Amino acid sequence: MPESANLEVHNLVKQYPAVTAVDGVSFAVPEGICFGLLGPNGAGKTTTIEIMEGILPPTSGEVRYRGEPLGPRFREEAGILFQKTALQEFLTVRQSVALFRGLYRHGLNVDEVLNLCALDKLAGRDNRKLSGGQQQRLLLAIALVNDPKVLFLDEPTTGLDPQARRNFWELVESIKARRKTIILTTHYMEEAQLLCEQIAIMDRGRIIAQGPPQRLLREHFAEVLLELPRQEFPEVARRLPLKLIDASDRVEISTDDLDGTLRTLMEARVPLRNLRIRPANLEDLFLELTGKELRA
Amino acid sequence: MIKRLLAVWHARNLEFLRDRPTLLFTLLLPLGIVIAMGFVFGGPPRPLFKVGLLGTGAGSAHHPFLHERYVQFVPVQDEAAGLYEVTHQRIDLLLDLTGAARYWVNTDSPKGYIVEKLLIASDPGARRLPVTGQAVPYVSWLFPGVLAMNMMFSCLFGVGYVVLRYRKSGFLKRLHATPLSAFEFLTAQVLSRLSLIIFVTAVLYAGIGAIIHFHSAGSFALLLLIAVIGSLSMIALGLTVAARFASEEVVGGLLNLLTWPMMLLSGVWFSIEGSPRWVQWVADIFPLTQVIDAARAVMLDGAGIQRITPNLIYLAVTTLVFLAFGAWSFRWRID
Numbered sequence: 167m168p169e170s171a172n173l174e175v176h177n178l179v180k181q182y183p184a185v186t187a188v189d190g191v192s193f194a195v196p197e198g199i200c201f202g203l204l205g206p207n208g209a210g211k212t213t214t215i216e217i218m219e220g221i222l223p224p225t226s227g228e229v230r231y232r233g234e235p236l237g238p239r240f241r242e243e244a245g246i247l248f249q250k251t252a253l254q255e256f257l258t259v260r261q262s263v264a265l266f267r268g269l270y271r272h273g274l275n276v277d278e279v280l281n282l283c284a285l286d287k288l289a290g291r292d293n294r295k296l297s298g299g300q301q302q303r304l305l306l307a308i309a310l311v312n313d314p315k316v317l318f319l320d321e322p323t324t325g326l327d328p329q330a331r332r333n334f335w336e337l338v339e340s341i342k343a344r345r346k347t348i349i350l351t352t353h354y355m356e357e358a359q360l361l362c363e364q365i366a367i368m369d370r371g372r373i374i375a376q377g378p379p380q381r382l383l384r385e386h387f388a389e390v391l392l393e394l395p396r397q398e399f400p401e402v403a404r405r406l407p408l409k410l411i412d413a414s415d416r417v418e419i420s421t422d423d424l425d426g427t428l429r430t431l432m433e434a435r436v437p438l439r440n441l442r443i444r445p446a447n448l449e450d451l452f453l454e455l456t457g458k459e460l461r462a
Numbered sequence: 463m464i465k466r467l468l469a470v471w472h473a474r475n476l477e478f479l480r481d482r483p484t485l486l487f488t489l490l491l492p493l494g495i496v497i498a499m500g501f502v503f504g505g506p507p508r509p510l511f512k513v514g515l516l517g518t519g520a521g522s523a524h525h526p527f528l529h530e531r532y533v534q535f536v537p538v539q540d541e542a543a544g545l546y547e548v549t550h551q552r553i554d555l556l557l558d559l560t561g562a563a564r565y566w567v568n569t570d571s572p573k574g575y576i577v578e579k580l581l582i583a584s585d586p587g588a589r590r591l592p593v594t595g596q597a598v599p600y601v602s603w604l605f606p607g608v609l610a611m612n613m614m615f616s617c618l619f620g621v622g623y624v625v626l627r628y629r630k631s632g633f634l635k636r637l638h639a640t641p642l643s644a645f646e647f648l649t650a651q652v653l654s655r656l657s658l659i660i661f662v663t664a665v666l667y668a669g670i671g672a673i674i675h676f677h678s679a680g681s682f683a684l685l686l687l688i689a690v691i692g693s694l695s696m697i698a699l700g701l702t703v704a705a706r707f708a709s710e711e712v713v714g715g716l717l718n719l720l721t722w723p724m725m726l727l728s729g730v731w732f733s734i735e736g737s738p739r740w741v742q743w744v745a746d747i748f749p750l751t752q753v754i755d756a757a758r759a760v761m762l763d764g765a766g767i768q769r770i771t772p773n774l775i776y777l778a779v780t781t782l783v784f785l786a787f788g789a790w791s792f793r794w795r796i797d
């Protein structure tokens with residue numbers, strides 16, 4: 167494990183009576199980066215992150231924070247945003263933040279946190295009367311109230327509309343600028359690509375790829391991807407000397423020779439009117455590694 | 463419309479029937495209450511009169527009055543205690559058979575008047591010693607019981623359901639991710655509920671007391687002490703119930719299982735003195751019985767600290783036991 171690792175996960179296993187949710191996961195999160203745990207629903211991301219947060223005991227394996235097992239220091243220095251959290255009812259936004267501020271010895275003052283999460287104007291509002299995006303900002307404010315050194319965000323933008331999601335990303339970017347270590351789980355590849363310096367892709371409780379997103383993409387893909395609708399891709403074209411990836415509604419062709427590939431397709435009379443050319447992304451990487459789509 | 467109505471009716475029936483704990487409690491709770499009441503109030507016809515007896519030696523056993531039907535004879539510790547009982551009309555007559563038969567009868571008591579006739583019929587030579595004194599009005603006797611019962615509901619349901627709701631909503635899980643310990647959380651819950659209960663009870667005491675013109679015979683400080691320690695014990699009991707469960711049905715059922723017997727057997731509405739001995743032992747286990755007994759002693763009889771110390775010790779010990787068990791079995795989240 168790297169010496170500068172902020173969090174280290176050693177061979178984590180979590181077994182339930184009918185299923186092994188996490189099956190021998192190991193990785194290290196260096197200080198000051200945003201680390202993404204990616205995978206479809208049921209891949210084991212939330213179980214892994216909850217073990218890392220000290221909420222869930224592992225069946226075997228270990229999590230170390232700054233070289234030590236999780237303990238009181240970790241509780242003081244970690245900020246957590248769960249996938250689903252209810253707050254105490256009948257409290258305003260300010261009172262909700264103040265409640266959690268009171269549980270830590272050190273941290274930011276309440277006004278500072280409200281300002282950081284753009285909640286100043288909502289400070290007096292009942293926490294039950296917030297929109298989805300505002301609610302997530304409040305939960306983020308609560309996660310930041312102790313000025314954490316390590317911040318866990320478990321699917322923070324699931325269920326938010328695109329605008330609220332973009333606003334939340336901007337907020338996370340501003341937190342990143344404060345050199346916090348962030349562990350993010352998501353099944354939005356765009357989110358991971360935008361925010362994470364390193365990622366680990368999980369499927370069925372295991373890590374199937376790990377590293378910086380751009381490096382992983384370079385390793386697995388040539389320069390560009392060509393996308394064609396599946397129903398417009400003739401069966402005979404499957405015999406062409408092309409690297410094909412089957413998605414549910416489309417066929418993708420990975421190539422570093424765009425001109426040559428286009429020529430081959432035209433010679434084979436493949437209809438190209440709906441052709442789309444784009445760089446590969448993490449969604450393609452997941453498809454390449456598992457043979458299935460991330461949001462399937 | 464009928465089709466839609468039937469669809470909802472059918473689905474709701476299935477929901478009810480498949481919710482086993484609720485169904486079970488719906489069926490078993492009334493059955494249990496009827497059986498319990500049968501035990502408490504069943505048996506042979508109750509005596510009509512209660513006579514306190516001084517001097518229960520072998521010689522006194524032949525006194526003809528002792529063979530009267532429908533009269534219950536209760537041994538009395540000494541003359542002073544007996545006189546206290548007869549002047550407060552808790553017994554209908556006090557009979558002393560240690561020497562020549564003599565008796566005290568409360569001339570304000572209708573039942574005393576009749577039972578005196580029975581005594582004179584069997585022993586015309588018994589010496590009459592009249593006393594006076596009003597019985598404690600039922601509303602005054604009921605007042606401490608109702609206050610204590612209100613405390614019990616607030617302690618058990620107020621704490622039990624709140625902790626359960628926090629657990630189900632994930633709020634407890636969120637708190638678990640902070641430096642807050644289970645002990646700190648539970649203690650905060652206890653103190654918060656305690657301060658609310660004491661405030662509400664004080665308001666009720668003053669308000670209802672003013673309406674029924676009730677004046678406590680004993681010290682307010684002692685009443686406060688009883689309210690604090692009694693509330694602590696019952697809050698801690700509520701926490702033990704809510705410590706690990708995540709189902710409203712189970713917690714609701716357990717809370718009902720605790721509150722109903724307490725409400726019936728702790729002497730809130732009526733004295734259980736005449737019920738079988740084992741019923742009284744069971745009643746004595748309940749914290750509510752101890753609270754009511756101590757509160758009535760202070761409020762009605764003006765009892766001092768010495769008289770209520772055993773009640774307070776019992777309540778303090780149960781508080782510690784319930785809290786220790788609650789902290790040990792506490793779960794932050796649903797497994």
